[in-house]
Amino acid sequence: MHFKSLEFSINKDLLNVSLYNIFCFEIPLDEIRKIDKNFRLKNINEIIFSKNTNKNSNKRFMFLIEKYMPNLKNKITQNKSIYIHENSSIPLFGLKFIGIIDKGSDMIEVKPLTSCNMNCIFCSVGEGISSKKEVDFIVEEEYIVNELAKLIDYKKKKGNTIPISIWINPHGEPLLYSRILDLIKDISKLPLVKDVHIITSGVLLNKEITDELAKIKKVKLNISISSFDSEKAAQLMGTKTYNLANVLNNVKYASEKGIETIITPVYLHGVNDKDIEQLIEFCKNNQLKISIQKFCCNMFGRNPVKEEEWDSFMAKLKTWEKKYNISLIGEGEIRSTPELPLMFKKGDIVQAEITSYGRFFKDKIAVAKGRSILIPNCRKEKGMVKIKITSSVNGMYMGSV
Numbered sequence: 001m002h003f004k005s006l007e008f009s010i011n012k013d014l015l016n017v018s019l020y021n022i023f024c025f026e027i028p029l030d031e032i033r034k035i036d037k038n039f040r041l042k043n044i045n046e047i048i049f050s051k052n053t054n055k056n057s058n059k060r061f062m063f064l065i066e067k068y069m070p071n072l073k074n075k076i077t078q079n080k081s082i083y084i085h086e087n088s089s090i091p092l093f094g095l096k097f098i099g100i101i102d103k104g105s106d107m108i109e110v111k112p113l114t115s116c117n118m119n120c121i122f123c124s125v126g127e128g129i130s131s132k133k134e135v136d137f138i139v140e141e142e143y144i145v146n147e148l149a150k151l152i153d154y155k156k157k158k159g160n161t162i163p164i165s166i167w168i169n170p171h172g173e174p175l176l177y178s179r180i181l182d183l184i185k186d187i188s189k190l191p192l193v194k195d196v197h198i199i200t201s202g203v204l205l206n207k208e209i210t211d212e213l214a215k216i217k218k219v220k221l222n223i224s225i226s227s228f229d230s231e232k233a234a235q236l237m238g239t240k241t242y243n244l245a246n247v248l249n250n251v252k253y254a255s256e257k258g259i260e261t262i263i264t265p266v267y268l269h270g271v272n273d274k275d276i277e278q279l280i281e282f283c284k285n286n287q288l289k290i291s292i293q294k295f296c297c298n299m300f301g302r303n304p305v306k307e308e309e310w311d312s313f314m315a316k317l318k319t320w321e322k323k324y325n326i327s328l329i330g331e332g333e334i335r336s337t338p339e340l341p342l343m344f345k346k347g348d349i350v351q352a353e354i355t356s357y358g359r360f361f362k363d364k365i366a367v368a369k370g371r372s373i374l375i376p377n378c379r380k381e382k383g384m385v386k387i388k389i390t391s392s393v394n395g396m397y398m399g400s401v
Ligand code: SF4
Pocket: 116, 117, 118, 119, 120, 122, 123, 124, 125, 126, 127, 128, 171, 172, 173, 200, 201
């Protein structure tokens, strides 16, 4: 049996199963030996059962995968993890933190996992090494691509001809998704997709990945570098492992390979003002685009400073534009495209089935009418619940029981 998303290794009496590289669970070898005592592993992602074994050996092995998958955990955070796949009964539409978000524009967000190897002091979603989230999520590559294809097809059938940008923008680091190249390749082949943006810290980029990305002509890299000083950069990224020199080399290599690379620093008023100016100069000298992000306070994020007013932020951008003779204020227009129908509105009472935890054990995900609904503070663990929809914004739903 050959797997695209699983890898195997043996550790004492256990078969270690890696799912998408950073998630794992174990199966006791005794259980596998009941299928075939002479089974063997080949090429890390193949398990071989002898020819004379019962014909059902593949089915029985898949049954073991299903049996032990609920023990899935994230190797970085050690969090309990949930695998969302075609048969998991968890729709990819409806949640902020995972799946697909369509706000009825020419930009669609794709969130294939939760998890980050950085720890930015300004992280708007509170991800990373010191994250307090208790549950992580990973989505099957084929499931995302199929659902995205259906969404684009829906827009087309409603008369849309506007090209669409896909933003791979997870609550975490997209390059931790081990099948990221498959994902980008498959998405870029979908009709109407004009480009695929990856929002990344750039830490996990390397020549091999960059060479592959360069072959997919539609890729654009958005790399967040918030200081030009290595110590300060590591401090802002919240981990000493951050290596600015490596990231800058990755940026240069990507740009040499012809990938449009945009530097996206987060501006923290009073913290990295000088650094932002140095980054502007760096981008100017290296013909790179720069898009400065305003730090915004977020209830679920890390908020190291007070948020600056928009007027003051825009005034600063204008000053830097003049000083460096560079364009910093994007003129890109967001165009409307047909949006999926809203399934629920605020105040609706809905019967839904609990299918999973949310990001915390106290929260649950329930499903109704093909949409996922987040229920904060829901004590019930499974079964049907009556929910009052408390929030319905851009196809993302929350409810209370
Ligand atoms: S801002 Fe991005 S890179 Fe930094 S911790 Fe959050 S998800 Fe990770």
